[in-house]
Amino acid sequence: MTDRRTALLNAAVEQIAARGTRGLRVEDVAQSAGASTALIYHHFGDRSAFLRAALEHIGDRADAYTEPPDGEARVMLLGLLTDEIQDNPEVRTNSAAWGELRDTAVFDAELRPTIARLTRRWVDDIAELIRFGHSDGSIDARVDPLSTGIALSALVEGISGRWLTDQMSTAEGRDTLRTGASALLNAAQTAQVPSQ
Amino acid sequence: MTDRRTALLNAAVEQIAARGTRGLRVEDVAQSAGASTALIYHHFGDRSAFLRAALEHIGDRADAYTEPPDGEARVMLLGLLTDEIQDNPEVRTNSAAWGELRDTAVFDAELRPTIARLTRRWVDDIAELIRFGHSDGSIDARVDPLSTGIALSALVEGISGRWLTDQMSTAEGRDTLRTGASALLNAAQTAQVPSQ
Numbered sequence: 001m002t003d004r005r006t007a008l009l010n011a012a013v014e015q016i017a018a019r020g021t022r023g024l025r026v027e028d029v030a031q032s033a034g035a036s037t038a039l040i041y042h043h044f045g046d047r048s049a050f051l052r053a054a055l056e057h058i059g060d061r062a063d064a065y066t067e068p069p070d071g072e073a074r075v076m077l078l079g080l081l082t083d084e085i086q087d088n089p090e091v092r093t094n095s096a097a098w099g100e101l102r103d104t105a106v107f108d109a110e111l112r113p114t115i116a117r118l119t120r121r122w123v124d125d126i127a128e129l130i131r132f133g134h135s136d137g138s139i140d141a142r143v144d145p146l147s148t149g150i151a152l153s154a155l156v157e158g159i160s161g162r163w164l165t166d167q168m169s170t171a172e173g174r175d176t177l178r179t180g181a182s183a184l185l186n187a188a189q190t191a192q193v194p195s196q
Numbered sequence: 197m198t199d200r201r202t203a204l205l206n207a208a209v210e211q212i213a214a215r216g217t218r219g220l221r222v223e224d225v226a227q228s229a230g231a232s233t234a235l236i237y238h239h240f241g242d243r244s245a246f247l248r249a250a251l252e253h254i255g256d257r258a259d260a261y262t263e264p265p266d267g268e269a270r271v272m273l274l275g276l277l278t279d280e281i282q283d284n285p286e287v288r289t290n291s292a293a294w295g296e297l298r299d300t301a302v303f304d305a306e307l308r309p310t311i312a313r314l315t316r317r318w319v320d321d322i323a324e325l326i327r328f329g330h331s332d333g334s335i336d337a338r339v340d341p342l343s344t345g346i347a348l349s350a351l352v353e354g355i356s357g358r359w360l361t362d363q364m365s366t367a368e369g370r371d372t373l374r375t376g377a378s379a380l381l382n383a384a385q386t387a388q389v390p391s392q
Binding site for chain 2: 022023099100107147155159176
């Protein structure tokens with residue numbers, strides 16, 4: 001039962017990444033997962049609830065492929081961030097579907113609470129690693145976990161948009177992200193420098 | 197003649213921001229600009245060429261509302277960046293339409309060269325201000341103009357996505373952007389600190 005549900009959600013993510021949210025037809029998703037449209041409505045309710053479930057599923061998929069190896073918090077965090085850009089079809093699909101649903105939320109207010117909650121979960125994961133970095137000494141104690149987490153995740157989203165539209169190769173995207181993220185994590189060391 | 201063309205492009209940007217690219221109907225744009233569909237095809241060619249012209253127009257509009265006052269290059273640059281987020285309906289509309297067209301370019305390869313060229317123009321404007329900052333002493337000479345320009349513009353796009361989906365107020369968006377951008381501009385001062 002759980003496998004069937006996962007298969008339907010994977011099919012939805014694939015279709016959103018390939019054709020966008022507004023081109024998504026529930027019947028096509030059902031067909032590509034070898035299921036009936038009725039089963040989708042049975043599991044998820046209406047189309048809007050199915051989109052929200054797909055968004056949650058994107059978050060869960062990203063948790064799986066951005067799991068950093070144990071180590072110094074700073075290294076783990078840079079790994080977590082750069083792993084959002086990988087030469088891996090699943091990562092590209094997931095990133096495209098996430099960007100598309102976030103963009104759809106500009107027009108569709110029903111998606112906004114889900115986007116906001118998942119983004120907040122992501123920011124909290126980053127903030128936790130920054131706090132861990134305060135403890136193990138790999139991140140300066142003056143680096144604010146929450147506001148830096150927001151800036152780092154926004155930088156990932158901005159660079160992913162360039163990568164997904166072929167303005168950057170995977171290697172360039174990862175390098176730009178690593179350099180930019182390192183700068184944001186070093187910011188506290190220059191906090192005394194007047195910024196205006 | 198030029199005014200009619202501008203009116204058509206403004207109407208297209210409004211519709212893209214309100215309903216997305218894929219919901220855009222050329223007839224509706226013509227009607228809202230008090231023109232005929234034939235006039236749109238006369239001025240722009242096909243629908244795809246009209247979308248590319250709308251994208252160019254978004255770039256031109258942004259040039260107008262992000263014109264910084266004369267001053268120190270660092271202050272000008274922070275002004276240029278933060279003015280992408282303003283409590284002003286035209287700025288919000290423009291930003292939503294830009295994000296939507298960039299997202300559409302993930303699926304529609306025809307839009308990619310225009311997105312890439314306009315993004316590059318924006319990055320070049322930022323890089324030019326960084327070089328000016330090297331001259332007037334307001335930006336450290338070790339801050340690389342091009343790679344920092346790419347990271348700064350990506351940060352703007354990421355934070356704009358949060359702002360447009362109501363995850364941040366205008367003030368929060370501007371503050372996050374100013375703090376993040378300042379950190380990226382201070383990065384060179386910590387270049388000696390091991391980043392791994």
